[in-house]
Amino acid sequence: MNVSERLKIQRHEVPALDAHHRAQCFEEVAVGFDEKTARAEADRCIQCKRPLCMEGCPVSIDIPGFIRKISEGDFPGAIERIRTTNSLPSICGRVCPQENQCERVCVVGKKGEPVAIGALERFVADFERRYSLPVEGVKVKPSGRKVAVVGSGPAGLTAAGHLAQLGHAVTVFEAFHEAGGVLIYGIPEFRLPKAIVQEEVTKLRTMGVEFALNTLVGRTITIDELLADNYSAVFLAPGAGTPMFMNIPGENLNGVCSANEFLTRVNLMKAFDFPRQQTPVYLGQRIAVVGGGNTAMDAARTARRMGPDKVYIVYRRSENEMPARREEVHHAQEEGVEFLTLTAPTQYIGTEDGWVTAMECQRMELSEPDASGRRRPVPVVGSEFTLEVDTVIVAIGAKTNDLLLHTTPGLEAERKGYLTLDKATGMTSRPGVFAGGDIAGGEATVIAAMGDGRRAAISIDEYVKEK
Amino acid sequence: MAKILVKETLAPNTHYFRIDAPLVARHAKAGQFVILRVDELGERVPFTIADIDPVEGSITLVIQEVGETTRQMGAMKSGDDIRDLLGPLGMPSEIENFGTVVLLGGGFGIAAIHVLAKALHEAGNRVVSIIGSRNKDLLIMEKEMRAVSDEVIVMSDDGSIGRQGLVTEPLKEMLDAGTVDRVCAVGPIPMMRAVGEVTRPYGVKTIVSLNPVMVDGTGMCGGCRVEVGGKTLFACVDGPEFDAHETNFKELIHRTRMFRPMEQRDPDSCRMLQQADVVSQKPAAGADHESRES
Secondary structure, rough: OOHHHHHHOOOOOOOOOOOHHHOOOOOOOOOOOHHHHHHHHHHOOOOOOOOOOHHHOOOOOOOOHHHHHHHHOOOOHHHHHHHHOOOOOHHHHOOOOOOHOOHOOOOOHHHOOOOOOHHHHHHHHHHHOOOOOOOOOEEEOOOEEEEEOOOOOOHHHHHHHHHHOOOOEEEEOOOOOOOHHHHHHHOOOOOOOHHHHHHEEEHHHOOOOEEEEEOOOOOOHHHHHHOOOOOOOOEEOOOOOOOOOOOOOOOOOOOOEEEEHHEEEEHHHHHHHHHOOOOOOOOOOEEEEEEEHHHHHHHHHHHHHOOOOOOEEOOOOOOOOOOOHHHHHHHHOOOOHHHOOEEEEEEEOOOOOOOEEEEEEEEEEEEEEOOOOOOEEEEOOOOEEEEEEOEEOOOEEEEEEOOHHHHOOOOOOOOOEEEEOOOOOOOOOOOOEEHHHHHHOOOHHHHHHHHHHHHHHHHHHHHHOOO | EEEEEEEEEEEOOOOEEEEEHHHHHHHHHOOEEEEEEEEOOOOOEEEEEEEEOOOOOOEEEEOOOOOOOHHHHHHHOOOOOOOOEEEOOOOOOOOOOEEEEEEEEEOOOHHHHHHHHHHHHHOOOEEEEEEEEEOOHHHOOOOHHHHHEEEEEEEEEOOOEEEEEOOOHHHHHHHHOOOEEEEEEEEOOOHHHHHHHHHHHOOOOEEEEEOOOOOOOOOOOOOOEEEOOOEEEOOOOOEEEEOOOOOOOOHHHHOOOOOOOHHOOOOOOOOHHHHHHHHOOOOOOOOOOHHOOO
């Protein structure tokens, strides 16, 4: 097939479950390609000499390479290509914002639609899972070095996988009773089935990675103790920290919670199955989710599935400025989430016994771009109105948790508490202590955290070899 | 997994657990807590650490049966395993030589002031512990409190042990005598609020240990928000101890009843609510000024 023939093939869209059906269940929304569709989509790749898609990928997957293997029908070969740089393909294929990364710069996409790289990655990862292809054992001989990884989210799991492949003895420390971090407590089942995360963790265990659960580094054990206990290096990836609130009146009323709390109760603690599962979650009939990011969409779509009358997204800018993925916004709208954009809450109204009954809002309009490059919302005078709600889920981001800073002498942070890192190596101000993921700032996506984890693993490998 | 080394029943529905947790015991300090989950289906529930033995590698919890998790704990035996135990969590108590410190423990809150009394006593304070319960049978840890206090005053609702009355009564007498430098109270929320109101006119620093609803206990969920001094703080990472004179107790009481709608569907599910109900139905000594006044 020549290039012009390839360019004539239309992009194959990823099928999704019917919106009405999926709004009532937690089944995965995106269905995934079958073999025939995957091969046809793979034929669209023109195998660029200088693949821009790889530059757009935070973990530099050999994208043309794995896609060629798919078009040849060599699916095990395709997964092998991906796994050389990406240890969590079934996760990336689902939650990466490909439209901002590999697919944004895809040459095929210059004139038409880009190759569906994300969907193809997911296809081969699912193929691997379906046929239980054996996980590549660790080939190198043990280095005799111990490395501690703090946090088992995407950055920690990625670093652990790479370090184990390089022959190091890795222990991952996790505060929760289950490994996976945000992949388990944050991202909902319908976007990333928990079984997939558990399989990835099992694979790491097979590779020799150990998991110390119920262990909060900084409290249960300190970094100094780890370094004294023959760990040659430590990778800190504890995640985003504490949820932010707006500090407006009434925010502590019952019925107002953070998206972290709501999602953790439902995802990790399985509160949707209360009372069999003993953790409850409160959800009324009129839900407002405040925020416009992926977490807000996850919370709104999770709430929608639990059967309330109304679910609103309340966001102070317009839909164009929303940080959430287009696909998530689109899915939320299809599922019946109503969007109140250019709207900001100013206070919450409650009953005598402390329950939220309404939120007072203000209409906004967009003015000049701010530091983020997005147009700044300013209140419209006299536009106040009241929205009746009995549940508010606040999803406006997080700030860093300073526990590690307080309990680790010599560890330094910059603005907003993000750890100070050496740009080239990812090492903190403490020799042998590296960091990545949300604690290091950055863009707060799974793939960015994974990119940090991979880079840190390479730096740590060099560091411990020199030691 | 954390093994229960010793379980004893101290009073009806109130149990003592010594639990094998070497890392927790090595790092724990007075005032901190743990979160545990009894089994696969269990809720994550916080408990104040009542004693620490770094040599044995164990911690002590004293648990009153008020909800599903605590009832399951009550049915466990020495040698059983608790599925998940995380800690120590929260900020340690401020321990220094303040002079004379009065500690007040209501009901099973006595267990929580035990570890405080020990630390404050070792720091050179004169420790006066006022412990109260509804009656003689429900009073726990009197002997242990005597071992770590310079003076112990026992109060009971019915006068069946010690003095009859509220724990705040001897406190007020001591405040009037002008001999108190600091006060710490642990017990049901209405009791801690009452202690704060008694000390407020005297301007004596009063610390209370709050135990609101939590999920992770590490600052991630914000479920344990408390308004202190007009600011919202997280009990799990900023606390659990706060200045009683700055704490918004009204909001705290509302927030502990958050899961009432669920509770009505399943009366066994919510620990905090049951705790609140236990308090309002059966006040311990000094436990519920509100219900006594009404």
